[in-house]
Each structure stands twice: as C-alpha cells, then as structure tokens.
Amino acid sequence: xxxxxxxxxxxxxxxxxxxxxxxxxxxxxxxxxxxxxxxxxxxxxxxxxxxxxxxxxxxxxxxxxxxxxxxxxxxxxxxxxxxxxxxxxxxxxxxxxxxxxxxxxxxxxxxxxxxxxxxxxxxxxxxxxxxxxxxxxxxxxxxxxxxxxxxxxxxxxxxxxxxxxxxxxxxxxxxxxxxxxxxxxxxxxxxxxxxxxxxxxxxxxxxxxxxxxxxxxxxxxxxxxxxxxxxxxxxxxxxxxxxxxxxxxxxxxxxxxxxxxxxxxxxxxxxxxxxxxxxxxxxxxxxxxxxxxxxxxxxxxxxxxxxxxxxxxxxxxxxxxxxxxxx
Ligand SMILES: Nc1ncnc2c1ncn2[C@@H]1O[C@H](COP(=O)(O)OP(=O)(O)O)[C@@H](O)[C@H]1O
Ligand SMILES: [Mg+2]
Numbered sequence: 001x002x003x004x005x006x007x008x009x010x011x012x013x014x015x016x017x018x019x020x021x022x023x024x025x026x027x028x029x030x031x032x033x034x035x036x037x038x039x040x041x042x043x044x045x046x047x048x049x050x051x052x053x054x055x056x057x058x059x060x061x062x063x064x065x066x067x068x069x070x071x072x073x074x075x076x077x078x079x080x081x082x083x084x085x086x087x088x089x090x091x092x093x094x095x096x097x098x099x100x101x102x103x104x105x106x107x108x109x110x111x112x113x114x115x116x117x118x119x120x121x122x123x124x125x126x127x128x129x130x131x132x133x134x135x136x137x138x139x140x141x142x143x144x145x146x147x148x149x150x151x152x153x154x155x156x157x158x159x160x161x162x163x164x165x166x167x168x169x170x171x172x173x174x175x176x177x178x179x180x181x182x183x184x185x186x187x188x189x190x191x192x193x194x195x196x197x198x199x200x201x202x203x204x205x206x207x208x209x210x211x212x213x214x215x216x217x218x219x220x221x222x223x224x225x226x227x228x229x230x231x232x233x234x235x236x237x238x239x240x241x242x243x244x245x246x247x248x249x250x251x252x253x254x255x256x257x258x259x260x261x262x263x264x265x266x267x268x269x270x271x272x273x274x275x276x277x278x279x280x281x282x283x284x285x286x287x288x289x290x291x292x293x294x295x296x297x298x299x300x301x302x303x304x305x306x307x308x309x310x311x312x313x314x315x316x317x318x319x320x321x322x323x324x325x326x327x
Contacts, residue, residue: 042172
C-alpha cells in the first residue's frame with residue numbers, strides 16, 4: 001500500500017487538526033497525538049486539573065467527525081445500567097424492550113470518570129476493551145468506529161475514585177492538557193472567548209470528515225509499514241523501562257503494542273506510509289507512563305513515571321528511518 005488510494009482522506013485529517021486548533025489554543029502537538037490515538041482505534045484518558053480545556057478539547061474533536069457522539073457526565077450516582085442500558089418491561093406489550101445506554105454511540109465522552117463508582121467504571125472499561133456489552137445475557141456489539149475520550153481530575157477529592165493502575169492499561173494514551181505555556185496563549189484564550197457567544201462554543205462546530213472516510217483511515221493506519229529495526233526499537237524501549245531501577249511494574253506487551261499502533265497512525269497523519277523512530281518518540285511518554293508503576297521510595301521522592309520514560313528515550317539508540325521497500 002502507498003497513500004495513493006487514500007490521499008483525499010489524509011487531507012481531511014489536516015482539516016480536523018486545523019478545526020480543533022481553532023478552538024483549543026496553544027497545543028497542536030497534543031491535538032496530533034489525540035488524533036493518532038483515535039485513528040489507532042484507541043481510547044484516550046485526559047488527566048489534569050480543572051479548567052485546563054479537557055472537556056473543550058475532546059468535545060471539539062468529537063464534533064469534527066461526522067459520527068454519533070454522546071457525553072456522559074459522571075457523578076457518584078451513575079449506575080452501570082445508566083451507561084450500558086437496561087431491559088424495560090412494557091406492560092401494554094407484555095414484553096421487555098431494550099433501552100440501549102449512551103455507550104451505543106461512536107464517540108463517548110466520559111467526563112470526570114473518577115467521580116463514577118468503581119462498579120460503573122469497570123462496566124465501562126470492560127465494554128471499551130471488548131467493544132461489546134452484555135445486557136441480560138444477550139451480547140450486543142458496539143458500533144464502528146467506537147472510542148472513549150475520558151477525562152479525570154488528578155486531585156483526590158472526597159467521593160472520587162481515581163482509576164486503579166490496572167485499569168489504566170485500557171487506555172491507549174494518557175495525556176495532560178497542561179497550563180497554557182505562554183502569556184500570548186493565555187491572552188488568546190480570552191480573545192476567543194470574546195468571539196464565542198457562550199462558554200461552550202462546540203455546538204457550532206461543523207464536521208469536516210465523514211464516518212466512512214474516518215474508518216478507511218483507521219484501516220490505512222494498520223497498513224503503515226514498520227521496519228524490523230523499528231520493531232526492535234519498540235521492544236528495546238519497553239524492556240529498558242521494565243529494567244529501570246525506579247520501576248516496580250513496567251509496561252506489558254500491550255504497552256509495546258500501543259507504541260506500534262499509535263506510531264503507525266501518527267505516520268499516516270504526517271502523510272507517510274511508513275513509521276519512523278521519531279513517530280515512536282512523539283507518543284512514547286503518553287503510551288507508556290500510565291502503564292509504569294514506580295517503587296514506593298521513588299514515588300515519595302516525587303519521581304514521575306514520565307521522567308523515567310523520557311530517560312529511557314534519551315538513552316536508547318534509535319535506528320535510522322527506513323521507508324517501505326519498493327516492490
Ligand atoms: N487551551 C485552551 N484553549 C481554549 N480555551 C481554553 C483552553 N483551556 C481552557 N480554556 C477555556 O476554559 C474553559 C474551561 O475549560 P474546560 O474544557 O471546561 O476545562 P476542564 O474540562 O479541563 O475542566 C473553556 O470553556 C475554555 O473557554
Ligand atoms: Mg471538564
């Protein structure tokens with residue numbers, strides 16, 4: 001495969017990033033990684049302090065794709081059935097009918113997932129993993145495409161349940177939106193707000209890519225060429241991370257697969273039909289840090305998994321980029 005058959009769709013991807021950057025100020029690199037994750041059919045967790053644009057970013061991205069979109073605001077009283085659905089007895093019909101929950105959509109925005117009780121979280125995470133769900137013993141496939149964009153606040157308040165480490169693995173990437181990095185960005189956020197008629201401008205956003213084109217791009221991402229040496233590089237990275245002194249539990253092979261999938265999608269966004277070490281480096285922290293648990297002493301000293309992933313990236317020699325061989 002070269003990109004020949006899919007040039008138009010790839011061009012739509014720059015429309016998506018452009019549209020999102022128009023609303024979400026100051027971090028095009030983050031938008032690129034988010035798009036790579038969803039093209040790789042992954043779920044994304046945004047973890048950061050309130051007011052940093054998490055909801056704005058994920059809503060904007062969802063709006064630019066012409067598919068189903070639902071938002072669930074999690075609170076302590078959201079039950080698994082509020083997400084998955086329930087069977088309802090209809091007395092007139094003397095039968096049960098199925099009321100499908102909000103998970104039966106293409107893009108599910110799971111906002112403030114850490115406010116949901118653990119039972120609800122695990123019901124959601126299970127459906128995310130299996131892309132299907134069981135209601136009353138009957139199995140239902142989730143639509144295609146399907147992905148979850150979740151947000152979580154890192155401050156542990158009373159009545160919140162931060163996702164357990166073991167569940168983090170279900171997310172292809174975990175990212176932070178971060179504070180605006182410059183005064184100019186800070187000012188630009190204010191300037192946009194003057195143009196918006198209300199605090200939530202996302203209702204006005206028009207889709208720039210269709211569902212079918214999006215699905216074709218997801219398929220194309222899986223055909224991006226990856227040289228054997230690049231596979232070796234990914235394997236070395238996860239092994240070096242597992243072996244690092246500070247690491248108690250390192251990423252599983254699923255973590256290595258996250259590198260593979262996301263770097264291929266990123267290559268496609270960047271207009272290539274082959275992945276490079278630079279693609280891997282771009283997404284490595286977001287793909288691996290949340291699958292890495294540090295030793296207690298290091299956590300107490302304030303060391304962050306992301307720092308260890310970065311060190312491994314800095315010290316592991318990368319191979320030279322190799323394009324798809326011409327047949
Ligand atoms: N990077 C950003 N670009 C544009 N607006 C932003 C950005 N960060 C924050 N905002 C503004 O702050 C408001 C709150 O953001 P929101 O997405 O609700 O935060 P969070 O979900 O992280 O708590 C947004 O409506 C938007 O006006
Ligand atoms: Mg929010």
